[in-house]
Amino acid sequence: MRAKSKTIPVVLAAILLLAVAVVGYVRSGQTQPMPVRILFENNGGKVIFSHLVHHRDYQIECASCHHDKTHPIEAPEDRALACGSCHPNSFDEKFIEDHADSFPNEAYCVRCHHVEYDTVLFDHEAHEDYASDCSDCHHGQDIEPEPQKCSNCHDERGSDELLSMRLAGHQSCGQCHEDMFDKGLSSCKSCHVPKDMTDYKGDYSSCGQCHEAETRELVLPRMNAFHDQCMSCHEEMGAGPYGPDNCKQCHISR
Ligand code: HEC
Ligand code: HEC
Ligand code: HEC
Ligand code: HEC
Ligand code: HEC
Ligand code: HEC
Ligand code: HEC
Ligand code: HEC
Ligand code: HEC
Ligand code: HEC
Known part of the structure; x- marks a missing residue:
């Protein structure tokens, strides 16, 4: 008898605790979509990231x-994209094929496809005065029977025989405006009017149309994105693991 009277409160307490735990779990699911802890499984050894604590x-x-x-992500209930949606293992064909579907809506696209060009600033009439002859820019009659739009022949892609419109334009304007190209990306505005990219709908140019750097130098691939973000902060704050000798403070070896 004595044994039984002791068991009942214990069982009751256990049920109560379980109920609290279940309610707590459900409530935390509602108010905190942000993960408490994140486990990264990877080739360097598992990493446990104390997300909430951070x-x-x-x-x-x-x-x-x-x-x-x-x-912007500001409050615990805000949903966030996985870093890997924008920082994949590599920007290969598979990424290019699949990536557009990994974003909730089109507003995310401009994070990378950040500029497209509208009309080129070019005053034809004024340039007739600057040049000695129409043939400073137009071809001779053998190619161009009479002066006309360059895009009648030079298209967007170009070929082995024929320069793309971009290269034809740049090479031709560059005869006199070499200085404008010397300044790199900051100089493009002298001839190109950028489009307003809010609610942009249309095609996207490849990064290489404007950038000489490869995509992975512009947007870090997955491992570098994590290493860079985690470790530069630790180094800056002088807290948390960083540097070549502290791999194992993040990576748990198997
Ligand atoms: C110290 C850096 C850091 C802070 C601060 C931080 N997060 Fe995160 N968060 C991460 C990392 C890293 C991931 C893992 C993403 C992944 O797996 O690609 C993540 C993942 C998430 C995810 C899951 C995304 C998914 O689908 O995988 C959500 C939601 C989230 N965070 C929301 C938040 C919110 C809301 C806050 C602020 C209250 C916050 N985070 C603060 C670094 C941080
Ligand atoms: C919507 C796309 C997108 C998401 C999601 C994203 N990034 Fe980035 N990230 C970029 C782009 C684009 C750059 C290129 C530089 C720039 O424009 O800031 C970049 C740059 C970086 C850099 C280089 C340093 C810097 O701040 O400029 C680091 C490190 C980085 N991201 C880490 C992360 C991590 C870690 C996450 C997840 C917590 C994340 N990124 C989520 C798009 C994204
Ligand atoms: C993390 C950066 C990033 C984000 C965000 C992004 N893209 Fe891209 N996208 C790329 C890269 C890199 C390429 C390859 C471009 C190249 O060839 O230089 C590309 C190529 C493309 C292409 C051309 C594919 C082809 O066949 O040549 C289309 C279309 C495209 N993206 C659509 C989208 C759409 C739609 C979104 C938004 C829903 C989006 N992208 C978001 C980086 C991104
Ligand atoms: C400084 C370079 C330059 C000089 C000099 C020049 N042009 Fe042009 N011209 C161009 C470019 C670039 C285009 C293409 C503009 C476009 O496609 O909008 C063009 C287009 C044209 C067109 C087609 C316009 C149309 O909208 O169809 C004609 C016609 C033309 N030029 C005639 C001439 C004649 C005639 C001369 C000499 C008096 C001359 N150009 C001198 C660069 C030049
Ligand atoms: C009727 C077709 C046609 C038109 C119009 C045309 N091109 Fe070309 N362009 C060619 C061909 C064909 C070549 C290749 C010539 C060669 O290999 O000798 C060429 C080559 C070039 C080259 C390479 C260097 C050179 O001069 O050979 C440049 C630069 C160029 N075009 C700029 C322009 C510009 C700028 C315009 C407009 C003002 C223009 N082209 C209009 C057909 C055309
Ligand atoms: C034959 C030489 C020559 C060629 C080729 C030439 N330009 Fe010019 N351009 C000039 C001169 C000279 C001026 C006036 C002085 C100045 O501003 O540099 C000028 C001025 C300009 C300006 C105004 C610059 C400013 O600071 O406001 C623009 C924009 C421009 N050119 C664009 C072009 C484009 C685009 C092409 C190619 C389609 C081109 N030019 C080809 C000689 C040339
Ligand atoms: C001196 C004037 C000039 C400068 C500076 C210039 N461009 Fe261009 N660009 C042109 C001309 C002319 C064309 C061909 C015209 C066309 O496509 O209608 C062109 C075409 C292009 C195109 C393809 C067509 C388009 O509209 O998208 C791209 C991409 C481009 N330029 C990128 C750049 C970048 C990036 C820079 C800076 C590094 C730059 N340009 C600097 C004159 C210039
Ligand atoms: C039409 C031209 C154009 C295209 C296409 C383009 N960019 Fe850019 N990008 C620029 C210019 C110009 C700048 C520098 C000026 C500025 O801040 O806008 C720049 C700057 C950047 C920067 C800042 C760092 C730096 O190198 O200055 C990143 C990151 C970047 N671009 C990534 C991309 C990626 C990824 C793509 C392809 C998905 C892309 N860009 C396509 C023109 C372009
Ligand atoms: C913006 C700054 C910042 C970023 C980004 C950041 N950390 Fe930290 N991290 C800290 C600080 C501050 C500490 C506190 C160390 C202490 O108090 O001793 C810390 C501590 C840690 C610790 C040891 C203590 C603990 O909480 O586990 C680990 C492991 C850690 N971080 C992993 C990561 C990983 C993995 C990432 C990237 C996904 C990351 N951190 C990103 C600031 C950051
Ligand atoms: C601050 C924590 C932290 C430190 C310190 C750290 N890493 Fe990492 N490492 C990560 C995270 C987070 C990832 C990304 C996991 C993922 O891709 O899901 C990662 C990924 C990796 C990968 C996986 C690449 C792949 O393709 O799977 C390797 C390898 C790696 N790290 C090696 C190292 C080495 C070597 C060191 C020491 C020089 C080190 N890491 C230090 C957090 C850290």
Whole structure:
């Protein structure tokens, strides 16, 4: 008898605790879509990232890590994109084929497809005075029976025999405006009017149309994105693991 009277309160307590746990779990699911902890399985050894602790205890704002300014993440209930949607293992054909479907809507696209060009600033009449002859820019009659639009022959892609419109334009204007190209990307505005990219609908130019750097130098691939973000902050704050000797403070070897 004595044994039984002791068991009942214990069982009751256990049920009560379980109920609290279930309610707590459900409620945390509602109010905190942000993960508490994140386990990364990878070739360097598993990494356990104390996500909530980083935000709550180390007092780091969501946006210092979730840095997509077109979709600011500010409060715990805000949903965030996985870093890998924009920082894949590599920008290969598979990424190019699939990536457009990995974003909730089109507003994300301009984070990478950040500029397209509208009309070229070119005053034809004024240039007739600057040049000695029409043939400074137009071909001779053997190619161009009479002066006409360059795009009648030079198309967007170009071929082995014929320069693309971009290269034909740049080479021709560059005869006199070499200085404008010397300044790199900051100089493009002298001839190109950028389009307004809010609610942009249309084709996207490949990054290489404008950038000489490869895509992975412009947008870091997955491992570099994590290493760079995690470790530069630790180094800056002088807290948390970084540097060549501390791999194992993040990576748990198997
Ligand atoms: C110290 C950096 C850091 C801070 C601060 C931070 N996060 Fe994260 N968060 C991450 C990383 C890293 C991931 C993992 C993403 C992945 O797996 O690609 C992540 C994942 C997430 C995910 C899951 C995304 C998914 O689908 O995989 C959500 C939601 C999220 N964070 C929301 C937030 C919110 C809301 C805040 C602020 C209250 C916040 N985070 C603060 C770094 C951070
Ligand atoms: C919507 C796309 C997108 C998402 C999501 C995203 N990034 Fe980025 N990230 C970029 C782009 C584009 C750049 C190129 C530089 C720039 O424009 O800031 C970049 C640059 C970086 C850089 C280089 C340093 C810097 O800040 O400029 C690091 C590190 C980085 N991202 C880490 C992360 C991590 C970690 C996550 C997840 C917590 C993440 N990124 C989520 C698009 C994204
Ligand atoms: C993380 C950066 C990033 C984001 C965000 C992004 N893209 Fe891309 N996209 C790329 C890269 C890199 C390429 C390859 C371009 C190249 O060839 O230089 C590309 C190529 C493309 C292409 C051309 C594909 C082809 O066959 O040549 C289309 C179309 C495209 N993206 C659509 C989208 C759409 C739609 C979205 C938004 C829903 C989007 N992208 C978001 C980086 C991005
Ligand atoms: C500094 C370079 C330059 C000089 C000099 C020049 N042109 Fe042009 N011209 C161009 C370019 C570039 C285009 C293409 C503009 C376009 O497609 O909008 C063009 C287009 C034209 C067109 C087609 C216009 C149309 O809208 O169909 C004619 C016609 C033409 N030029 C005649 C001349 C004649 C005649 C001369 C000499 C008096 C001359 N151009 C001198 C660069 C030049
Ligand atoms: C009727 C077709 C046609 C038109 C119009 C045309 N091109 Fe070309 N362009 C060619 C061909 C064909 C070549 C290749 C010539 C060669 O290999 O000798 C060429 C070559 C070039 C080259 C390479 C260097 C050179 O001069 O051989 C440049 C630069 C060029 N075009 C610029 C222009 C510009 C700028 C315009 C407009 C003002 C223009 N082209 C209009 C057919 C055309
Ligand atoms: C024969 C030489 C020559 C060629 C070829 C030439 N330009 Fe010019 N351009 C000039 C001169 C000279 C001026 C006036 C002085 C100045 O501003 O540099 C000028 C001025 C300009 C300006 C105004 C610059 C400013 O600071 O406001 C623009 C824009 C421009 N050119 C664009 C072009 C484009 C686009 C092409 C190719 C289609 C081109 N030019 C080809 C000689 C040339
Ligand atoms: C001196 C004037 C001039 C400068 C500077 C210049 N461009 Fe261009 N660009 C042109 C002309 C002319 C064309 C061909 C005209 C056309 O396509 O209608 C062209 C075409 C292009 C195109 C393909 C067509 C388009 O509209 O998208 C791209 C991409 C481009 N330029 C990128 C650049 C970049 C990136 C820079 C800076 C590094 C730059 N240009 C600097 C004159 C210039
Ligand atoms: C039509 C031309 C054009 C295209 C296409 C383009 N960019 Fe850019 N990009 C620029 C110019 C110009 C700048 C520098 C000026 C500025 O801040 O806008 C720049 C700057 C950047 C920067 C900042 C770092 C730097 O090198 O200055 C990143 C990152 C970047 N672009 C990534 C991309 C990626 C990824 C793509 C392809 C998905 C792309 N860009 C396509 C013209 C272009
Ligand atoms: C913006 C700054 C910042 C970023 C980004 C950041 N951390 Fe930290 N991290 C800290 C700080 C501050 C500490 C606190 C160390 C202490 O108090 O001793 C810390 C501590 C840690 C620790 C040891 C203590 C713990 O909480 O586990 C690990 C492991 C760690 N971080 C992993 C990561 C990983 C993995 C990432 C990237 C996904 C990351 N951190 C991104 C600031 C950051
Ligand atoms: C601050 C924590 C942290 C430190 C310190 C750290 N890493 Fe990582 N490492 C990560 C994270 C987070 C990932 C990304 C996991 C993912 O891709 O899901 C990663 C990924 C990797 C990968 C996986 C690449 C792949 O393709 O799967 C390797 C390898 C790696 N790290 C090696 C190292 C080495 C070597 C060191 C020491 C020089 C180191 N890491 C230090 C957090 C860290």
